Amino acid sequence: xxxxxxxxxxxxxxxxxxxxxxxxxxxxxxxxxxxxxxxxxxxxxxxxxxxxxxxxxxxxxxxxxxxxxxxxxxxxxxxxxxxxxxxxxxxxxxxxxxxxxxxxxxxxxxxxx
Amino acid sequence: xxxxxxxxxxxxxxxxxxxxxxxxxxxxxxxxxxxxxxxxxxxxxxxxxxxxxxxxxxxxxxxxxxxxxxxxxxxxxxxxxxxxxxxxxxxxxxxxxxxxxxxxxxxxxxxxxx
Numbered sequence: 201x202x203x204x205x206x207x208x209x210x211x212x213x214x215x216x217x218x219x220x221x222x223x224x225x226x227x228x229x230x231x232x233x234x235x236x237x238x239x240x241x242x243x244x245x246x247x248x249x250x251x252x253x254x255x256x257x258x259x260x261x262x263x264x265x266x267x268x269x270x271x272x273x274x275x276x277x278x279x280x281x282x283x284x285x286x287x288x289x290x291x292x293x294x295x296x297x298x299x300x301x302x303x304x305x306x307x308x309x310x311x312x313x
Numbered sequence: 314x315x316x317x318x319x320x321x322x323x324x325x326x327x328x329x330x331x332x333x334x335x336x337x338x339x340x341x342x343x344x345x346x347x348x349x350x351x352x353x354x355x356x357x358x359x360x361x362x363x364x365x366x367x368x369x370x371x372x373x374x375x376x377x378x379x380x381x382x383x384x385x386x387x388x389x390x391x392x393x394x395x396x397x398x399x400x401x402x403x404x405x406x407x408x409x410x411x412x413x414x415x416x417x418x419x420x421x422x423x424x425x426x427x
Binding site: 204305 | 345347351354355356357358359362364401403407409413414415416420422
């Protein structure tokens with residue numbers, strides 16, 4: 201039973217389209233994250249939620265909108281996709297927001313043509 | 314603010330040789346430190362973590378790391394590498410007094426040569 205699951209795993213779309221990536225964790229954690237990993241493997245934090253409350257909102261274009269319907273889910277919606285949005289997006293969860301480690305999903309590879 | 318520096322972007326090493334991957338951090342507060350491994354086309358997996366106590370931390374797959382507060386370092390070591398250790402390795406830090414922040418270094422690509 202996968203702890204942190206993301207769907208879809210692969211996403212290929214055209215510029216200008218809108219797409220969503222879903223994330224669910226069954227670990228009972230209160231804290232969830234979205235990270236973007238670029239082609240050079242650099243991991244950039246995008247958003248973080250504690251029990252449905254937005255805690256971290258890094259400098260991310262407002263075309264990106266997270267949504268947490270409950271503490272087990274954190275979805276990412278992207279409007280008007282651009283070439284530079286092509287990346288692997290990772291969802292992660294964490295038990296303790298101060299000391300705990302992150303548990304990662306397998307990633308969602310987004311390719312914008 | 315906190316930051317993490319991984320000095321080596323690529324480390325080639327022969328099979329069964331020892332390896333050290335370097336990580337330095339900067340922070341004005343106490344931090345907790347982590348090493349993650351990412352195999353090709355997979356998510357990140359925790360190798361080990363330092364929260365408190367003994368400065369030598371042992372992790373999975375024979376890896377260990379030593380926390381050095383005076384040198385603000387947390388280098389990862391393995392005495393004898395295998396082909397299967399070929400992967401990307403990330404050092405990470407989280408400040409202990411504020412919530413949610415979790416910073417990663419830029420990664421070190423370890424390639425084990427047969």
